[in-house]
Amino acid sequence: MSTEEEKEAEKARKKAEKAKRAAEFAAKNPNGFTKPKEKLSKAERRAKQEAQRAAKANEADKSKSSSKNPKNPKNPSSNVDIGSNNDPQASASRQVLSSSPQTLALPPPILNNSNGNSNRKQNTPPRKSSTSSNVPFSQPPSTLNAQSLFSHLSPPMKPPLTKTLSPPPQTSKSIHPSTVTLCNAYSRFSITGSNSRCIAMLECFKKIIGDYEPPKDKVMSMDLTRVLKENFKVITESRVHSISMGNAFTFLKNFVTKIKHNEETSVSKDNLLLAIDQFIEKTVQFASDVIAKEGSTKVKNGDVILTYGCSTSVKKLFAKALDQGKDFRVIVVDGRPELEGKKMLGYLQELGIHVTYVGYNSLSYVMKEVSLVLYGAAALLSNGSVVCRVGANGVTLVAGAYRKPVLVCCETYKFSKKVQIDAITHNELTPKPDEFKSSPCSDWVGVKYDVVGEGVAGIVTEFGIVPTTSVAVILREME
Amino acid sequence: MPSIYSPTSASLRDYLASHSHLLLALDTFLLSLRLGEFNNPSYSDTPSRPNEIPGSPSFRSTESGELKEETKEGRKVSRSALTLKAMELVRSIVGTTKWTSSGELLIILEALGRLFHSSYAKDPCLSNTIRRLMNLVRTVEEDLKTPQPTPGALSVNTNLPLTTDPGGVPSGALSPPNIISRSTSTPSMTSALISQPQNASTDLLYSNLERFRSDSMAESPEPAGVPVPDGPLNPSNVEGIAKKLPPYFFEYKAEFRQMVMEGFQEVIDDLEEGRREINEQAGLHIHSNEIILTYSLSRTIEIFLLHAHQREKRQFHVIIAEGAPHFGGHVMANKLSSKGVRVTVINDSAITALMPRVNLVLLPAHAILANGGVVAPSGSHLCALSALANKVPTVVVSSLTFKLCPMYPHEGQDIMQDFVSPAFLGVGSESDNVDLICPVHDYIPPELIKLFITNVGGVLPSYVYRLLSEVYCVEDPIIFK
Numbered sequence: 001m002s003t004e005e006e007k008e009a010e011k012a013r014k015k016a017e018k019a020k021r022a023a024e025f026a027a028k029n030p031n032g033f034t035k036p037k038e039k040l041s042k043a044e045r046r047a048k049q050e051a052q053r054a055a056k057a058n059e060a061d062k063s064k065s066s067s068k069n070p071k072n073p074k075n076p077s078s079n080v081d082i083g084s085n086n087d088p089q090a091s092a093s094r095q096v097l098s099s100s101p102q103t104l105a106l107p108p109p110i111l112n113n114s115n116g117n118s119n120r121k122q123n124t125p126p127r128k129s130s131t132s133s134n135v136p137f138s139q140p141p142s143t144l145n146a147q148s149l150f151s152h153l154s155p156p157m158k159p160p161l162t163k164t165l166s167p168p169p170q171t172s173k174s175i176h177p178s179t180v181t182l183c184n185a186y187s188r189f190s191i192t193g194s195n196s197r198c199i200a201m202l203e204c205f206k207k208i209i210g211d212y213e214p215p216k217d218k219v220m221s222m223d224l225t226r227v228l229k230e231n232f233k234v235i236t237e238s239r240v241h242s243i244s245m246g247n248a249f250t251f252l253k254n255f256v257t258k259i260k261h262n263e264e265t266s267v268s269k270d271n272l273l274l275a276i277d278q279f280i281e282k283t284v285q286f287a288s289d290v291i292a293k294e295g296s297t298k299v300k301n302g303d304v305i306l307t308y309g310c311s312t313s314v315k316k317l318f319a320k321a322l323d324q325g326k327d328f329r330v331i332v333v334d335g336r337p338e339l340e341g342k343k344m345l346g347y348l349q350e351l352g353i354h355v356t357y358v359g360y361n362s363l364s365y366v367m368k369e370v371s372l373v374l375y376g377a378a379a380l381l382s383n384g385s386v387v388c389r390v391g392a393n394g395v396t397l398v399a400g401a402y403r404k405p406v407l408v409c410c411e412t413y414k415f416s417k418k419v420q421i422d423a424i425t426h427n428e429l430t431p432k433p434d435e436f437k438s439s440p441c442s443d444w445v446g447v448k449y450d451v452v453g454e455g456v457a458g459i460v461t462e463f464g465i466v467p468t469t470s471v472a473v474i475l476r477e478m479e
Numbered sequence: 480m481p482s483i484y485s486p487t488s489a490s491l492r493d494y495l496a497s498h499s500h501l502l503l504a505l506d507t508f509l510l511s512l513r514l515g516e517f518n519n520p521s522y523s524d525t526p527s528r529p530n531e532i533p534g535s536p537s538f539r540s541t542e543s544g545e546l547k548e549e550t551k552e553g554r555k556v557s558r559s560a561l562t563l564k565a566m567e568l569v570r571s572i573v574g575t576t577k578w579t580s581s582g583e584l585l586i587i588l589e590a591l592g593r594l595f596h597s598s599y600a601k602d603p604c605l606s607n608t609i610r611r612l613m614n615l616v617r618t619v620e621e622d623l624k625t626p627q628p629t630p631g632a633l634s635v636n637t638n639l640p641l642t643t644d645p646g647g648v649p650s651g652a653l654s655p656p657n658i659i660s661r662s663t664s665t666p667s668m669t670s671a672l673i674s675q676p677q678n679a680s681t682d683l684l685y686s687n688l689e690r691f692r693s694d695s696m697a698e699s700p701e702p703a704g705v706p707v708p709d710g711p712l713n714p715s716n717v718e719g720i721a722k723k724l725p726p727y728f729f730e731y732k733a734e735f736r737q738m739v740m741e742g743f744q745e746v747i748d749d750l751e752e753g754r755r756e757i758n759e760q761a762g763l764h765i766h767s768n769e770i771i772l773t774y775s776l777s778r779t780i781e782i783f784l785l786h787a788h789q790r791e792k793r794q795f796h797v798i799i800a801e802g803a804p805h806f807g808g809h810v811m812a813n814k815l816s817s818k819g820v821r822v823t824v825i826n827d828s829a830i831t832a833l834m835p836r837v838n839l840v841l842l843p844a845h846a847i848l849a850n851g852g853v854v855a856p857s858g859s860h861l862c863a864l865s866a867l868a869n870k871v872p873t874v875v876v877s878s879l880t881f882k883l884c885p886m887y888p889h890e891g892q893d894i895m896q897d898f899v900s901p902a903f904l905g906v907g908s909e910s911d912n913v914d915l916i917c918p919v920h921d922y923i924p925p926e927l928i929k930l931f932i933t934n935v936g937g938v939l940p941s942y943v944y945r946l947l948s949e950v951y952c953v954e955d956p957i958i959f960k
Contacts, residue, residue, distance in 0.1 A: 149770075149796075149823070149836060334904065335828030336803065342906065349912060356914040359904050360827045361803045361858030365892045365918040391828030397864045423832035436824065443816075443823045450832050 150445065153429050154240065174227045175234055178207040183238035192340070194244040194378045194414060195284055195312045201235060201245050202276050205252060209272050214265055221259040228252065240428050243379035243387065243416045251279060251413075287411040290462040292316035295374070295409060296324060298465070303328040303371045306399070308335070309389040310343040311376020313409040313460075322351055329354040331366050335391035337433045337446070360391060363398045373399040377410040378449060380459060382475055383419040384468035386410070386452040393423070393450040400455040408452075409460045415475050423451040483578075486589035486719035488597075494576065494587070501572050505594070508568050512598040557778050562604045562881045563750050565595065569612065570743050581620040581735060582728035586721045588613050592959035601897045603846045604881040606959050608746070611880075613720075614952045615742040623732050723954055746880070753878035753934040754782055760932055761787035764874065769795040769838045772830070772866075775856045776807025777843030780876050781814055783932070784841075788820050796821045798837065800830050802856055804903050804917050827858050831865045840866040842923070844877035846884045846895060849947055851925035851940025853877075854888075854895050860921035863928065872929040879933045885947055885957050892922050 182204045185191045191200050208231055214220040232249050235241065241249075255275050259268045291313045299305065299321040305328055307314055321328065330353055334341030341357065348355045358366055373395060379387040386392075386408050399406050420426055430446035458465040463474065483494040495502045569591055578584045592609035599605055721728070757779060765771070765787040773780055787793045797820055801808035808824055816822040825833060840862055846854040853875050866873045888894045901917035925940035938946065 149833075336801075336826045336903075339904065345906065345913070349910060352912065354912050354914075356916060357901075357904065357906055358916050359803045359901060360861075361856075361921075362916055362918055363858070364860035364921050365857060365896075366916065368892060390826075390832050393831035394828065394861045394865060397831060397868055398861055401860075401864050422835040424835055427832070443821075445823050445825055445829075445833075447829055447832050 150424070150427075150429060150447075152425070153427055155429060174230045176204070176208040176211065176231060178204045179231045179234055183235055186235065186239040189239075189338075192338075193310065193312065194242040195288070195411075197242055198244040198248050198413075199280055199284060201232075201241075202248055202252075202280055204235075205231070206273055206276050209269055209276075212269065219261060220263075220265060220268060221257050221261075224259070225253060225256050228256065243418070244411075244414045247413050247416065248279065248283075251283075252276065283413045284411060287413065287462040288313040288316050288409075291409050291411065291460050292320040294462070294464055295407060295460040296321040296326070298372065298407060298460075299324075299326050299328055300371075301327045304331060304369050305329070306331040306333060306366065306370040306373045306395070306404075307344060308333045308341065308373075308375045308392050308395045310340045310347075311409055313411065314374055314376050315344065315347050317374065317409065317460075318348060318353060319351060322353060329356070331356045331358065331370060333358055333360060333363055333366070333391075333395060335360045335389075337430075337435075340389065360394070363395060364401075367398050367402045367404065370399070370402070370404050373404055373406040375406075375408060377408045377414065377459070379414045379416050380408075380410050380468070380471050381419050381451075382415070382417050382472040383421065384453075384471055385420050386456055386459070386468065387420070387449050388452060390423070390447050390450045393452045396452050396455040405457040406455055407458050407460055407465070408456050412461050412463065412474060412478065415471055415478070417475060420451055421453060423447060423449060483583060483586050483590065484717050486586050486593060486721070488590065488594055491587065491590035491594065494590075495572070498572075498575055501575060504568055504571065508565070509594060509598045512595070558602065558604050559750060559753070559778075559878065559881070561602075562608050563747065565605050566608055566743070566747050566750065569609070570740075570747070573743065574740060579731050580729045581616050581732075581739075582717065582721050582724050584616050584739065585613055585724065585728070586717060586719060588616065589719050589721070589956070589959065592956070596959035601895065603884045603895065607881045607884060609959070610885070610951050610955050611746060612743065613955045614950060615746065616739060617952050617954075619735060619738045619742060620728055620732075623735060623738070624727055720954060720956060749880045749934070750878075753880050754779060756934040756936075757876060757878060757932055758783055758786035758790075760937065762791040762793070764932060765791070765793050765795055765839070767794050769793070770798060770836055771795055771839045771841055772798045772800065772834070772837040772862065772871075773811070773841045773843075774800045774808070774830075774859045774862050775802025775805065775843065776811045777876070779878060780841050780843055781811060783876050784815060784820060785818055788818065794821075796823065798823050798825055798833060800825055800827050800858070800862065802858060803827055804899055804901065804919075805856075806903075807856070827861075830862055831868075834865045834869045834871060837866070837869070837871050840871055840873045842873060842875050844875050844882055845920055847875070847877060847879065847882050847931070847943060848894070848922075849885050849887050849944055851928065851943040852888050853923045853925075853928060854920050855923055857918045857921045860892075860923050860927075863923045867927050873923075873927055874930045874932055875923075875928055876932045879931075879935060879938075879946060879950075883943070883947060883950060885951050885953075888922050888924075892918070892920075894920075894922050896920055 182191075182200060185200065186197070191197055205228060208227065209224070212224060212227065214223050228249075232241075235245075252272075252275075255272060259272075295313075295317040299317075303326075305318075307330060318330065330348055332341045332345050332348070332355055334345075334357065336359075345355055345357050356366065375388060375392050375395065377386045377388045381387065388408070396406050428448040430448055432444050433446075436444040456468050458467055459471075461474070466474065483490050492502065495505070569588070572591070573584065573587065576587070578587060588609055592606055592613075595605040595609065717724075761783050765784075771784070773784075784795075784797060787795070797812075797815060799808040799812045799815075799822060801824055812822045812824045842853070842855050842859050842862060844853045844855055848854065855875075863873045865871075886894070890896075897919040899917050899919055901915040904915065904917075906913070906915060925943075928940045931938040931940065931943070935946070
């Protein structure tokens, strides 16, 4: 990170602290004796309320994420954005910049339409603060818009502003440059897919551990855990972490805490690096190889397999089935705006498999000739819900209407103890596509994931093909 | 004035030969049908944005974009407007030509139906309208028949003796051909009851009526402009559906023309008023703070929602799925939000993810089928499936006047199917081993539909068959071929 950026971050940090002190002061003196009343602006009051609420929420679901660590609830800037963000992590990077008093004084952005429908650009810091202090709060509470539909989800990250990645003040020294690179890749969506994201994160941790030198007065296991946690937090700020990343991080943390006090630093580091390599090799890559083998047994000659999105294990499965000399063709269904299926299309073309490539609207039309539906999952929850790329639930529904079997490929390291029954309560919002940014008045909303509750015939895991209801059992066995 | 015996294009042209302005109007109309000028924007033949980079269809909000859209809409009209135009053409043909009996009129209508079908097969609205008119003709004829026509009443208007027995069977050629000049503009009714097949038609160039000509006619072909014989048809010589008609369809009835023209006017009024009747129900179906999901572009749904918003003062939120490949949802969103309706556009793939929050799904219809199923824009089948999975009611908002079709979906998703370029996916089809498909329609089975909101009120899918028998006659062709 350049010195200029550091300076800026430092400046912003000071401002944040100033604002924080002011809010604390205001909280202690609710009548505002020593402070002129107008200085405790509406936004500040609201921010305080929000911060308190966030703290409460945070307490309530502490168990939710391994990486959660409560923010100072009094921080006035922590939730200036719309009050929609209960997740302190997500707002951590933005608070630094958004708390500037000048930005609060900015006029409302021109972009705001008459409805006050959300504009996704609001995560540009200055705009955000002015949006929050003017538009959304002027609406009656019953107002419905995309913002209120998903007000419980954190707004999508703004792609790459290195500034927003400036680390929280007290941790700046621990943030590794490769973390910043990784964050940029995540927030630009240049690394997608739960496997790739997880592997990229682990590679990043390998670099951090490789460069790590424990301070003399500190215990390595404790200090390294802190460093890794701080880096992980910054990573999750660039984009909400996937369950695969969360699970991999938990594994790493557990391993770090087991480091013996008397061990040589270099030995511990080597052990750690080896453990990470083994995790990538066994838990991620070997698992998908086994899945490909297991799943290919279900491919018969003459099959027409419909797939959605671009999953590594499904790719491997197709290659495996082709190796076994099976004669089948594939229908790749793709959903806008990402059109991830194009990657799958390119891969299958290279393999020489006959592909029919269709848009999402053609789903019902092509389903008739399909004999098997296959797609990959981002996570499997212990209530049997499959978390996968948005649109996969629709594929499952149409397959169900035509009585076609649906198999989902998922490595067991993506299994999670969480439960979820719809895609709204927890999801990730996507940034507004460019084509809608110029839109005069309509609002746009997009989510990243779908939750498939039913209609899945089986999950292909490295332990074999099991029904979705077995997830809880497998999780218990794995412990 | 020739008579028309066969519902073929050639015989209709012969029949209209003396009315050059009608022929011109008909040909102009058919030509614009073939050129796709009446294609509804949401069902248009070509991808809506051929000039833009595939894969990134930009929103039509830039100045040039809006201009483009306007010129497009200036040319392209909605299907109801198209149907109206067709109706008016049919009315002018039927009102001007000198047919003498309901049988002859049915042949004219069937010929028009075939012409429309051959020019514009993918849209059933024209065939449906013709079928509706044919049913109207039948109903009027039956109404006239039920009180046994009194010979006296008919003979008032004719100089010739009535040649029918009470059973309605023409007694054959009893009177000589009555020659009238076209220029004299004598009402054809004066020569109504001649049933000489020999005199039926004159200058037949393409028609297969040649074989009906008598030797004497063949010997002395009449040049154009010379007075031609005019008379009722001989039921035994007609072709098409008229073959099955009972003989009394070929009798002359004085008040028939008047009644039929009034009926035509009623059908036209129906077309014009249909949306108003649908809109009146808006308040019954949309409550406040509702989240409504709709798919792609539909003028009927747009007006329906606007009515609820502006007249009924309902506050609601509309989620619009963009509806690939035409992305009519973008246009719809712009239209609605410019009128103050809260609108959110989503990608088609996000429909299932958002469905748990939706209270009501409104779907447009391309056609309503006999079993209560619907042909709708491709992708809407998923909407309905997802709604059912979440127990959200799916309501189809559509006028029945020209969308109700008498056919059954034997072909499944292939019924009335049409394909367009999948350019929006941004994949070249030149690569080997890759097929690209982009269907335009989806068939939605009736069990996914909770209700139809139509111009005749709320209708259950299971009740559609009954409506069918009211507006169409089973003997009329299901497809005009």
